[in-house]
Amino acid sequence: xxxxxxxxxxxxxxxxxxxxxxxxxxxxxxxxxxxxxxxxxxxxxxxxxxxxxxxxxxxxxxxxxxxxxxxxxxxxxxxxxxxxxxxxxxxxxxxxxxxxxxxxxxxxxxxxxxxxxxxxxxxxxxxxxxxxxxxxxxxxxxxxxxxxxxxxxxxxxxxxxxxxxxxxxxxxxxxxxxxxxxxxxxxxxxxxxxxxxxxxxxxxxxxxxxxxxxxxxxxxxxxxxxxxxxxxxxxxxxxxxxxxxxxxxxxxxxxxxxxxxxxxxxxxxxxxxxxxxxxxxxxxxxxxxxxxxxxxxxxxxxxxxxxxxxxxxxxxxxxxxxxxxxxxxxxxxxxxxxxxxxxx
Amino acid sequence: xxxxxxxxxxxxxxxxxxxxxxxxxxxxxxxxxxxxxxxxxxxxxxxxxxxxxxxxxxxxxxxxxxxxxxxxxxxxxxxxxxxxxxxxxxxxxxxxxxxxxxxxxxxxxxxxxxxxxxxxxxxxxxxxxxxxxxxxxxxxxxxxxxxxxxxxxxxxxxxxxxxxxxxxxxxxxxxxxxxxxxxxxxxxxxxxxxxxxxxxxxxxxxxxxxxxxxxxxxxxxxxxxxxxxxxxxxxxxxxxxxxxxxxxxxxxxxxxxxxxxxxxxxxxxxxxxxxxxxxxxxxxxxxxxxxxxxxxxxxxxxxxxxxxxxxxxxxxxxxxxxxxxxxxxxxxxxxxxxxxxxxx
Numbered sequence: 001x002x003x004x005x006x007x008x009x010x011x012x013x014x015x016x017x018x019x020x021x022x023x024x025x026x027x028x029x030x031x032x033x034x035x036x037x038x039x040x041x042x043x044x045x046x047x048x049x050x051x052x053x054x055x056x057x058x059x060x061x062x063x064x065x066x067x068x069x070x071x072x073x074x075x076x077x078x079x080x081x082x083x084x085x086x087x088x089x090x091x092x093x094x095x096x097x098x099x100x101x102x103x104x105x106x107x108x109x110x111x112x113x114x115x116x117x118x119x120x121x122x123x124x125x126x127x128x129x130x131x132x133x134x135x136x137x138x139x140x141x142x143x144x145x146x147x148x149x150x151x152x153x154x155x156x157x158x159x160x161x162x163x164x165x166x167x168x169x170x171x172x173x174x175x176x177x178x179x180x181x182x183x184x185x186x187x188x189x190x191x192x193x194x195x196x197x198x199x200x201x202x203x204x205x206x207x208x209x210x211x212x213x214x215x216x217x218x219x220x221x222x223x224x225x226x227x228x229x230x231x232x233x234x235x236x237x238x239x240x241x242x243x244x245x246x247x248x249x250x251x252x253x254x255x256x257x258x259x260x261x262x263x264x265x266x267x268x269x270x271x272x273x274x275x276x277x278x279x280x281x282x283x284x285x286x287x288x289x290x291x292x293x294x295x296x297x298x299x300x301x302x303x304x305x306x307x308x309x310x311x312x313x314x315x316x317x318x319x320x321x322x323x324x325x326x327x328x329x330x331x332x333x334x335x336x337x338x339x340x341x342x343x344x
Numbered sequence: 345x346x347x348x349x350x351x352x353x354x355x356x357x358x359x360x361x362x363x364x365x366x367x368x369x370x371x372x373x374x375x376x377x378x379x380x381x382x383x384x385x386x387x388x389x390x391x392x393x394x395x396x397x398x399x400x401x402x403x404x405x406x407x408x409x410x411x412x413x414x415x416x417x418x419x420x421x422x423x424x425x426x427x428x429x430x431x432x433x434x435x436x437x438x439x440x441x442x443x444x445x446x447x448x449x450x451x452x453x454x455x456x457x458x459x460x461x462x463x464x465x466x467x468x469x470x471x472x473x474x475x476x477x478x479x480x481x482x483x484x485x486x487x488x489x490x491x492x493x494x495x496x497x498x499x500x501x502x503x504x505x506x507x508x509x510x511x512x513x514x515x516x517x518x519x520x521x522x523x524x525x526x527x528x529x530x531x532x533x534x535x536x537x538x539x540x541x542x543x544x545x546x547x548x549x550x551x552x553x554x555x556x557x558x559x560x561x562x563x564x565x566x567x568x569x570x571x572x573x574x575x576x577x578x579x580x581x582x583x584x585x586x587x588x589x590x591x592x593x594x595x596x597x598x599x600x601x602x603x604x605x606x607x608x609x610x611x612x613x614x615x616x617x618x619x620x621x622x623x624x625x626x627x628x629x630x631x632x633x634x635x636x637x638x639x640x641x642x643x644x645x646x647x648x649x650x651x652x653x654x655x656x657x658x659x660x661x662x663x664x665x666x667x668x669x670x671x672x673x674x675x676x677x678x679x680x681x682x683x684x685x686x687x688x
Contacts, residue, residue: 011388012537013534018631044355109672118462190358195671195677197671289353289360327541328476333538
């Protein structure tokens with residue numbers, strides 16, 4: 001099956017480039033609400049499932065033990081831009097659990113946020129693991145690991161070492177939460193290594209959308225995971241800046257919609273959303289792996305089709321699903337927009 | 345017609361993302377040597393045709409009048425990274441013609457080259473139009489315009505104003521060269537505005553490949569354009585760093601192959617090449633507009649199929665058409681490679 005075009009870039013009155021992809025919208029019972037393209041082929045969900053990977057942090061009691069607040073829990077679900085506030089909150093999470101940046105095994109990269117990158121360069125500094133877009137998720141893993149170490153009377157630093165490996169107790173817990181939420185057998189699917197070195201599992205869009213419908217409603221999750229999902233959604237709604245950052249799609253959408261929408265991007269063109277008022281989950285994967293330009297525009301069009309909207313809601317979603325492309329002189333040269341098939 | 349997959353990204357043993365596209369290889373007589381996908385649909389060639397747009401600079405005598413050297417002529421064909429040497433040479437071209445950066449109408453953006461961007465930020469400076477990746481092409485337009493103004497006894501600055509507009513004498517000359525080389529009627533095709541504000545015309549891949557076969561051989565060009573094409577290929581072969589920059593595909597390929605290959609990337613996933621020893625032209629467009637990741641890998645695979653290679657040649661092209669993808673901890677997590685259909 002060849003997936004349909006979901007997003008296209010227009011210039012000079014013609015389609016200059018086009019992005020194919022697949023989309024699943026599913027309810028908590030697993031019933032498929034809407035489908036476009038192949039939703040049964042396993043795809044790597046990457047960072048789009050960070051909220052599922054954060055369920056054990058809350059369900060285990062670690063979030064309570066280390067007194068994590070909304071900002072910190074939102075950062076545990078984040079692919080952030082490495083802005084100053086993001087790195088401060090990541091450092092604070094580690095400090096609360098009694099460790100520091102040396103515990104992080106996510107690797108280091110320059111901030112994704114352009115201003116943060118230039119500010120760091122202007123200060124003559126280099127990035128640390130705190131600037132890694134996954135540092136909040138990893139700080140969450142570390143907080144979970146520190147609770148496990150404490151419960152077993154072990155030294156936290158020694159216990160944490162290698163927490164990114166699939167066989168480590170922390171990652172086993174994280175994998176189990178992912179499997180429970182998606183209902184997909186992770187032992188018999190392709191496993192890759194993610195950018196931040198943890199395992200990433202190939203899961204069909206139908207299962208990913210189902211997991212997000214469960215996050216939206218709590219239905220089909222264990223009691224502790226249902227409570228954790230609710231707490232995490234609440235935290236992200238309260239601190240949406242932490243989940244992405246200045247000007248970023250997920251932050252903008254959740255700053256506007258609050259708890260009505262939970263949504264999250266993943267590398268290689270993945271985007272997932274939980275819509276509590278509809279009890280639906282959404283999962284999108286662009287074939288070509290394009291993220292900011294393709295899957296976010298597609299998700300905006302999906303939200304536009306699904307959500308009840310007032311004028312301000314429609315204006316925001318319109319501006320995110322049909323975007324003016326300007327050149328270096330600020331002249332509008334084209335548009336990036338959801339394809340007719342997706343706009344419905 | 346749905347174009348075939350030309351490039352794919354692998355992770356965990358499966359295809360994570362894939363890039364579709366079309367490819368035309370044509371000789372100077374216009375005969376099609378190889379084709380994949382739809383080569384008749386007009387596409388915006390963007391910066392891939394800078395060498396065609398630079399033909400009037402040489403053919404008019406402007407390059408000789410302003411004593412432009414290899415570096416300067418290579419920069420006139422470039423999408424450069426805004427590294428120090430690039431901006432210096434662009435400034436030198438303008439100075440030779442008696443004007444300065446104020447003459448450039450390409451707009452301003454931060455250097456594409458990561459190190460140059462950080463160095464500029466670290467120095468507390470902002471970019472100028474010289475850092476625009478198109479500043480060399482525009483400096484070439486300005487040099488052409490200064491000669492025209494001189495011939496007409498006009499003030500250069502006044503004459504140049506608005507040179508990016510299709511109706512300006514400079515841009516009319518540039519459009520005529522593009523039409524002559526491609527043999528495509530630009531008056532009756534879609535016209536867009538490029539990133540640097542000049543017009544970009546929709547031209548089928550078959551015609552673009554034909555134009556590059558003409559650049560490779562001189563056959564089918566006017567005598568002055570044939571000489572200009574030869575001069576420009578020679579200049580880029582002598583100064584391949586100027587055409588792109590540190591670590592960039594076009595620079596690496598031409599540093600290695602010298603005058604055996606002329607190749608050039610364009611925005612939105614376009615790549616063209618002229619192969620003098622085979623008398624062939626190549627034109628590639630990726631459907632999704634992905635450039636560095638997709639069309640360059642595809643071009644490397646095409647060169648691997650077409651060129652006679654020694655061990656070093658094969659090693660370079662192999663490394664550019666089958667690339668290890670590493671994560672933030674330097675672990676190899678996948679590969680980016682030309683699809684089987686393209687590798688042949």
